[in-house]
Amino acid sequence: xxxxxxxxxxxxxxxxxxxxxxxxxxxxxxxxxxxxxxxxxxxxxxxxxxxxxxxxxxxxxxxxxxxxxxxxxxxxxxxxxxxxxxxxxxxxxxxxxxxxxxxxxxxxxxxxxxxxxxxxxxxxxxxxxxxxxxxxxxxxxxxxxxxxxxxxxxxxxxxxxxxxxxxxxxxxxxxxxxxxxxxxxxxxxxxxxxxxxxxxxxxxxxxxxxxxxxxxxxxxxxxxxxxxxxxxxxxxxxxxxxxxxxxxxxxxxxxxxxxxxxxxxxxxxxxxxxxxxxxxxxxxxxxxxxxxxxxxxxxxxxxxxxxxxxxxxxxxxxxxxxxxxxxxxxxxxxxxxxxxxxxxxxxxxxxxxxxxxxxxxxxxxxxxxxxxxxxxxxxxxxxxxxxxxxxxxxxxxxxxxxxxxxxxxxxxxxxxxxxxxxxxxxxxxxxxxxxxxxxxxxxxxxxxxxxxxxxxxxxxxxxxxxxxxxxxxxxxxxxxxxxxxxxxxxxxxxxxxxxxxxxxxxxxxxxxxxxxxxxxxxxxxxxxxxxxxxxxxxxxxxxxxxxxxxxxxxxxxxxxxxxxxxxxxxxxxxx
Amino acid sequence: xxxxxxxxxxxxxxxxxxxxxxxxxxxxxxxxxxxxxxxxxxxxxxxxxxxxxxxxxxxxxxxxxxxxxxxxxxxxxxxxxxxxxxxxxxxxxxxxxxxxxxxxxxxxxxxxxxxxxxxxxxxxxxxxxxxxxxxxxxxxxxxxxxxxxxxxxxxxxxxxxxxxxxxxxxxxxxxxxxxxxxxxxxxxxxxxxxxxxxxxxxxxxxxxxxxxxxxxxxxxxxxxxxxxxxxxxxxxxxxxxxxxxxxxxxxxxxxxxxxxxxxxxxxxxxxxxxxxxxxxxxxxxxxxxxxxxxxxxxxxxxxxxxxxxxxxxxxxxxxxxxxxxxxxxxxxxxxxxxxxxxxxxxxxxxxxxxxxxxxxxxxxxxxxxxxxxxxxxxxxxxxxxxxxxxxxxxxxxxxx
Numbered sequence: 001x002x003x004x005x006x007x008x009x010x011x012x013x014x015x016x017x018x019x020x021x022x023x024x025x026x027x028x029x030x031x032x033x034x035x036x037x038x039x040x041x042x043x044x045x046x047x048x049x050x051x052x053x054x055x056x057x058x059x060x061x062x063x064x065x066x067x068x069x070x071x072x073x074x075x076x077x078x079x080x081x082x083x084x085x086x087x088x089x090x091x092x093x094x095x096x097x098x099x100x101x102x103x104x105x106x107x108x109x110x111x112x113x114x115x116x117x118x119x120x121x122x123x124x125x126x127x128x129x130x131x132x133x134x135x136x137x138x139x140x141x142x143x144x145x146x147x148x149x150x151x152x153x154x155x156x157x158x159x160x161x162x163x164x165x166x167x168x169x170x171x172x173x174x175x176x177x178x179x180x181x182x183x184x185x186x187x188x189x190x191x192x193x194x195x196x197x198x199x200x201x202x203x204x205x206x207x208x209x210x211x212x213x214x215x216x217x218x219x220x221x222x223x224x225x226x227x228x229x230x231x232x233x234x235x236x237x238x239x240x241x242x243x244x245x246x247x248x249x250x251x252x253x254x255x256x257x258x259x260x261x262x263x264x265x266x267x268x269x270x271x272x273x274x275x276x277x278x279x280x281x282x283x284x285x286x287x288x289x290x291x292x293x294x295x296x297x298x299x300x301x302x303x304x305x306x307x308x309x310x311x312x313x314x315x316x317x318x319x320x321x322x323x324x325x326x327x328x329x330x331x332x333x334x335x336x337x338x339x340x341x342x343x344x345x346x347x348x349x350x351x352x353x354x355x356x357x358x359x360x361x362x363x364x365x366x367x368x369x370x371x372x373x374x375x376x377x378x379x380x381x382x383x384x385x386x387x388x389x390x391x392x393x394x395x396x397x398x399x400x401x402x403x404x405x406x407x408x409x410x411x412x413x414x415x416x417x418x419x420x421x422x423x424x425x426x427x428x429x430x431x432x433x434x435x436x437x438x439x440x441x442x443x444x445x446x447x448x449x450x451x452x453x454x455x456x457x458x459x460x461x462x463x464x465x466x467x468x469x470x471x472x473x474x475x476x477x478x479x480x481x482x483x484x485x486x487x488x489x490x491x492x493x494x495x496x497x498x499x500x501x502x503x504x505x506x507x508x509x510x511x512x513x514x515x516x517x518x519x520x521x522x523x524x525x526x527x528x529x530x531x532x533x534x535x536x537x538x539x540x541x542x543x544x545x546x547x548x549x550x551x552x553x554x555x556x557x558x559x560x561x562x563x564x565x566x567x568x569x570x571x572x573x574x575x
Numbered sequence: 576x577x578x579x580x581x582x583x584x585x586x587x588x589x590x591x592x593x594x595x596x597x598x599x600x601x602x603x604x605x606x607x608x609x610x611x612x613x614x615x616x617x618x619x620x621x622x623x624x625x626x627x628x629x630x631x632x633x634x635x636x637x638x639x640x641x642x643x644x645x646x647x648x649x650x651x652x653x654x655x656x657x658x659x660x661x662x663x664x665x666x667x668x669x670x671x672x673x674x675x676x677x678x679x680x681x682x683x684x685x686x687x688x689x690x691x692x693x694x695x696x697x698x699x700x701x702x703x704x705x706x707x708x709x710x711x712x713x714x715x716x717x718x719x720x721x722x723x724x725x726x727x728x729x730x731x732x733x734x735x736x737x738x739x740x741x742x743x744x745x746x747x748x749x750x751x752x753x754x755x756x757x758x759x760x761x762x763x764x765x766x767x768x769x770x771x772x773x774x775x776x777x778x779x780x781x782x783x784x785x786x787x788x789x790x791x792x793x794x795x796x797x798x799x800x801x802x803x804x805x806x807x808x809x810x811x812x813x814x815x816x817x818x819x820x821x822x823x824x825x826x827x828x829x830x831x832x833x834x835x836x837x838x839x840x841x842x843x844x845x846x847x848x849x850x851x852x853x854x855x856x857x858x859x860x861x862x863x864x865x866x867x868x869x870x871x872x873x874x875x876x877x878x879x880x881x882x883x884x885x886x887x888x889x890x891x892x893x894x895x896x897x898x899x900x901x902x903x904x905x906x907x908x909x910x911x912x913x914x915x916x917x918x919x920x921x922x923x924x925x926x927x928x929x930x931x932x933x934x935x936x937x938x939x940x941x942x943x944x945x946x947x948x949x950x951x952x953x954x955x956x957x958x959x960x961x962x963x964x965x966x967x968x969x970x971x972x973x974x975x
Contacts, residue, residue, distance in 0.1 A: 028806035030747065030814075031688050033785055034794035041794075533789045 043532065047553030050571040051526075051546060056465035056518025056564060060107035060122060065437035068092040070107060070122055071516040077125060078511040086133045087140070089126070094164035094207055095157060095186075095436060097134055097199045100127025101499075102190055103433045104316045112467040112517050118480035121502075121510050128507040134202045139210065146170045148233030148450050153220045156184020157432050158238035158423025160207055161439030162446070167210040169447055174232075175212060178219030184240050185424075186432065188265050189287065191294050192495040194319075221394030234418050234446045237406060238439060241424035243391040247282060247384060251339030256346035260287040260385025267294050267495075275300050276380020280349050282306075282336050283385035284313040286430065289320060291383045292328045297495060303329045303377060305336060307354050307367040314430065322498065326488055331377070335369055339382060349377045390425040403428065411456065412442030413449075420446055465518025469564035474525070481510035520544075520565035526557035591770040598759030601729040601766055602668060602694040602752070603628035605736025607638045608774045609692070611666040615643040615654030619673040620706055621756040622696040626668055648673035652680040652693075659689035660795060662786035664740065666691070670756060671698035671712040678716065681749075685720025685811065687796050690743035690781070691750075692736060693721075697856065697907075698756040699942040707943020708756040710856060711908040714884070714916045720811055722750040722818055723885040725855040729764040731837055731882075734829060737769075737778055741825045744781050746814045755857045755907075757943070769833055777832045815886040822883060839883035840891055844870055848877030850958050851896065853904040853917060855881040858939075858946045862905075865951045876955055881917060889924045896921065897929040903958040905951070907940045914938075914967045935964045939971035946971075 022028060060070040069088060076085035089096050100123060111119035150166050152159045155177040163173040181187055183200050208214060218224055220239065229235050244259045246252065256276065260283065266273050277300065281292040284306035296302045304323070306313060309332050313320060324330070331351070338350040353373035356365035389404050399414055401407040405428050406421040408414050414421050422438030424430060429438075448454040484500040491498055502510065526544060527535045534551040535544050558566040596604070602625045606614070614633070616626035632638040641658075645651045648669050655665040669677065674695055684691050699709040713723060724739065726732045732754050739750035754760055787795065799807055822839050830836030844866050845851060854862045859880040869876035879895055879902075896902055906915025913919060918936030925932055935958045940946035950971050957969065 022803060025806055025809070028803045028810070030807065030810045031686070031785075032795070032797045032799060034797065036793075038792045038794045 042549045043552045044534075044547075044549045047548075047551060047571050049553040049555055049568040050548070051551065051553070051555065051558050051566050051568055053520055053544060053565060054518070054567050055462070055520070056469070057462040058517040058519060059110040059112055059464050059466070060120075060517075062464050063106040063110040065106070065431070065433040066092050066440055067437075068107075071514060071519045071521075073129065074120070074122075074125060074511045074514040075516055075519075075521045077129065078508060078514065080508060082129065082132050083137070086129050086137045089129055090133070090137070090139060092440075093126075093436065094161050095130075095203050095432075096126055097130030098157075098186060098195060098203055099433055099436070100124070100130045101195050101199070102186070104431045112465070112470055112515055113513060115467040116470075116472060116475065117477045120514055121481045121483075124481060124483050124502050125507055125511055128502045128504075130203075131199075131501050133206075134199065139206060144170045146172075146450075149174065149231060150234050150236065150446060151176065151229050151232040152236045152238065154178075154184060154238040154240055154423065154425075155182035155204075155214055155216075156238055156240050156423055156435060157186055158240075158435040158439040158442075159184065159236065160204065160212075161436040162236045162238065162420075162422065162443045163212045163439075164207045164210065165440050165443035166446060167207070167212045169443075171447075171450075173212045175214045176218040176220060176224060177214060177216045178223075180216055182214045182216060184238075185435075188268050189261060189290070191264060191267055191290050193293070193297070193491065193498050194290070196497050225394075233450055234420060236412070236439070236442050236446065237395075237414075237419065237421040237425060238423035238435070239390065239392075239425045241388040241390040241428075241430075243389045244384070245387040245389055247336065247386050249336050249338060249384075251341055252382075252384065254339050254341045254346050255344050256379075256381040257339060258291075258381065258383045260291045260383055261388060263291050263383050264294065272298060276346075277301060278379045279303070279381050279383065280305060280336075280377055280379040281383045281385060282349075283387070284308065284315060285385065285387060286315045286319065287388070288383075288385035289315040289323050291385050293319075293323050293326060294495075295383065296323075296326050296328055297492060299492075300381075301329075302327075303331060303379075305331045305334050305349070305351060305377065307333065307335045308356070308364070309333060312364060326491060333367065334375075335367065336382075337369075337374075340376065346379055346382055349379050349382055351375055351377055388424070392425065410441065411445035412438060413445055418449065420449075465564055469518060470515050471560065471562045471564075474562035475513075475515065478509075478513050480513070481506050516563050516565075518564050521563070523562060525560050525562060526566055529556050529560045531556065591767060591773070593765055593767050595763045596729065596766050596768075597624065597761055597763050598726075598729045598732050598754045599624040599696070599761065600628055601733040602736060602754070603632065604766075604768050605733040605752075606666045606692075606694075607632050608733075608769060608771050609664065609666070609737050609740050609778055610771075610775075610780070611638070611640055611692075612663040613641045613643065613655070613658035613665045614667065615645045615651045615658070615665070616667055617645050617648050617651045617669070617673065619648070619670045621698060621760045622668045622670040622673070622694070624760070625694060625696070629666075648676040649680060652677040652684060652691075655691045655693070656680060656684050656687065656689060659684070659691050659783075660687065660787045662781070662783035664781045665689075666693070668694040668696065670696045671700055674712050674716060675700065678719070681716055681719040681721060683796075684749045686807075688747040688811075688814075689749055690740065690747055692739045692743060693749070693751050694732075694736065695751050695753045696756045696760045697753050705942045706756070708758055708857075709907045709941045709943070710753065710755075711941075713751060713753045714908045715910070716751070717885055717916070720748060720815075721885060722746075722748055722815075722822075722883070723753060724750065724883055725753045725881065726759065727857060727859045727880065727882075729759060729762070729766045730835065732759060733766055733768065734833070734835060734837070737774060738822075738825050738829055740778055740781070741828075742818060742822050745821045745825075746818045748811070748814050748818065753856070758857045767833075767835075773832060777829065818886050819883075819888055819890075837882055839888045840895075841880040841882065842895055843878040843880065845877035845879065845895060845899070847875050848899055849875045850901045850903060850955055851877045851879055851899045852951065852955065853879045853881060853902060853921060855884070855905075855917060856907065858905055858907060858951075861946060861948055862951055865948050865955070868948075869955065884917075884920075887920050887924065892921060892924045893928045896925055896932050899932055901933050901935065901958050903935045903937060903954050905940075905946070905954060906936065906938050907946065909938055909941065918967070933963050935961070935969065936967055937969045937971050944972065 073085040073088045105123040107122045108119045150173045152175040279295040279300035279302045281304045334351045340348040352369040354367035357368035406426040408421045408426040412420040412422045420442045422442045423435045534547040558568045633642045658665040699705045743750045904918040
């Protein structure tokens with residue numbers, strides 16, 4: 001058999017045609033293959049849709065108060081590139097090991113993966129990377145030094161976060177702390193079983209290693225005042241909220257009545273107050289739950305009384321769940337009215353049932369006590385944890401708002417130029433990550449202030465990649481990683497950390513579950529599926545190039561992209 | 576029913592071995608030993624365990640191939656076409672409705688002269704739903720330009736896959752290797768699995784004479800105008816004719832290398848036969864027993880096994896059948912409005928070439944009905960008792 005691959009018509013580049021004459025049977029090929037290369041045929045001109053790479057905002061990043069680029073560091077983690085992952089994390093968060101333990105992780109609530117099987121264990125992975133950093137991470141040294149000194153009042157998460165970000169920009173920062181040790185609420189408000197001191201100390205040490213000076217035992221308003229801050233280019237107030245609110249309850253000065261924060265501080269200083277057998281805790285926030293679980297660890301039979309329903313509790317839901325597992329009991333929709341005593345010693349708490357009334361300013365229904373619904377809860381001691389306020393007695397009246405906070409805008413700017421504020425004292429938000437976020441925003445605002453009032457950047461308006469944008473065919477179902485935790489009887493014996501961390505392999509496997517919503521991870525699916533071989537990977541740029549001369553705009557790449565990092569737009573041909 | 580993935584499998588570098596395996600596993604081993612590179616597959620009973628076994632081989636690293644899960648049989652064949660166009664050795668397997676869904680691309684694969692090999696597990700066509708064996712599915716694809724081979728046992732299945740690549744890659748037409756659904760596909764027999772070190776020299780890596788190349792792109796299969804299309808068709812027919820010679824050669828060389836050969840058809844005890852049975856597929860094995868019985872009684876009954884259906888070995892068929900007075904063709908298929916398909920082919924082959932031979936056409940075993948020795952004996956007795964056939968079709972075992 002003789003093959004002859006000549007084609008009878010050759011189309012030349014300029015549209016010229018050259019006829020090849022078929023003289024006989026032999027001249028006819030067994031199949032038609034063009035003699036010339038088809039590269040001249042710019043099929044890109046057929047295109048009316050153009051694919052282009054895009055980066056949507058992932059819902060987790062959108063939900064994160066400090067706007068961490070979660071898909072980015074999870075992709076690095078999945079690739080086994082821990083250093084890159086940790087460094088990326090540190091760009092947004094000075095406290096990954098702390099947040100990986102105590103953050104309320106709204107990221108997981110928004111995770112697209114929960115619509116498919118289970119949300120990604122972002123919180124556990126943050127902790128994994130944070131712990132890795134404590135062991136082996138090295139932070140990049142700051143590049144240039146700035147002259148203006150910055151003072152930060154308060155060494156809680158907001159204050160240290162502000163100090164951290166300014167210090168990374170090269171500013172010399174001094175932090176003044178009223179207590180004997182830095183950390184604020186992280187140290188004095190969160191018990192060891194949630195956040196071991198060793199972890200907190202290591203993360204604070206890293207901030208100090210950047211050059212941040214922390215001066216403890218310097219309480220603003222006592223040990224130093226506004227005039228002492230004159231040498232500083234800017235001041236950031238993050239004095240927190242430690243003043244405990246007192247409920248309207250008779251007999252709250254009896255022996256055996258505690259306030260949540262002072263109780264937790266007592267625990268922190270290794271004192272083990274004697275609470276008796278039965279402990280009642282009033283409140284539904286994190287301080288209440290921390291107090292209840294700490295009291296349980298001291299051997300008490302603990303009952304939490306909260307005036308609203310379980311769903312309305314401000315405390316982190318997992319914490320409430322774990323408290324229940326440990327045997328803490330809950331009475332919802334009830335308020336204490338009176339401490340019943342015997343010779344000044346607590347015997348029981350008299351409570352009233354409540355029902356939801358009209359919505360208040362925050363939109364939540366205000367509980368209304370039901371007359372005659374009195375009941376008595378036997379108790380040897382009572383811990384009141386119904387909220388904290390900021391104590392701002394040191395500030396001039398003009399800087400305070402009606403709701404008892406320092407008046408400050410989104411960026412932390414107060415009414416006085418050069419003075420900034422954040423954290424619980426200014427925002428009234430109670431979560432650690434929110435405090436870190438306010439410190440971070442203030443650091444950026446201080447930098448702009450010192451650079452002669454550079455304008456504020458526009459708000460991040462990127463579209464969020466919703467669940468409908470994920471191409472599920474590319475993701476096998478996989479169960480969410482579970483943290484190891486101490487059995488309940490072991491927890492009762494002390495304040496050992498309840499949860500362990502993930503191992504390296506488990507963490508990597510969990511990170512592989514990440515959809516990386518709306519963000520290219522160089523998976524090559526687009527490159528593989530392109531029928532025109534019009535997509536090439538550029539090693540140097542770590543990205544893809546689309547050969548628009550030959551891309552016909554079929555859209556298969558965009559449809560197939562597992563994570564919508566490619567979109568199709570109408571092609572606007574310029575005539 | 577999942578008569579499945581083998582419990583253990585040969586190391587591709589291992590020695591030849593004997594093993595009891597199903598027909599579907601024999602297909603998978605044949606494909607693995609052929610070192611296929613791309614396997615686009617879509618499941619359909621009774622073929623599914625073939626691609627299950629192959630995906631298992633791929634997953635275990637025993638076979639370095641791209642296993643592509645596709646969304647239909649049409650896509651499976653389209654993907655084979657793409658892979659083969661790029662110079663890869665492509666393989667797939669299907670049955671019945673799946674094969675029918677491929678019909679359009681079967682023509683394309685042949686016209687584009689791509690040496691794809693496909694296993695078809697013969698299953699009767701629906702409606703009504705059926706899972707069981709007959710050969711109407713593959714025989715109704717007879718005009719697509721594919722070579723077709725029908726196998727008698729599991730050993731022949733394995734060997735035929737390897738041989739099919741040799742033949743196809745020589746003549747540049749695709750091959751279909753057919754095995755009877757359940758009767759072979761799910762039946763376990765002793766099979767010798769050749770050593771891949773011996774298969775490699777017998778079936779070297781496929782080097783395509785022309786292939787898609789992104790570095791040097793050309794247009795493939797663009798239109799042929801009426802002034803040349805017909806010549807291209809003549810060349811396809813020439814390749815089919817060529818395949819008859821190549822297939823014999825390949826079979827003989829296989830015999831030299833592995834000690835087994837089959838021929839494109841096999842004459843079994845045909846000497847001086849008064850009645851000659853013509854069978855294909857697994858009916859052949861039953862027919863051998865029946866023929867032996869007749870011969871023992873001193874009756875002159877012989878058997879012609881048809882292995883190759885496309886190209887139809889007309890010359891060989893004539894040579895054998897011209898000598899015989901009565902031929903009983905057993906068709907496990909029906910071309911509605913005509914007759915059994917093998918009977919048609921044989922009548923056509925003998926036209927003007929065997930005026931003294933009477934062709935009796937029987938249709939038996941549709942939709943999985945057993946073709947037992949009793950059925951074959953009835954066919955032989957009927958043929959013995961008639962001078963010429965009463966009609967073009969004699970239906971076997973149809974309820975009165």
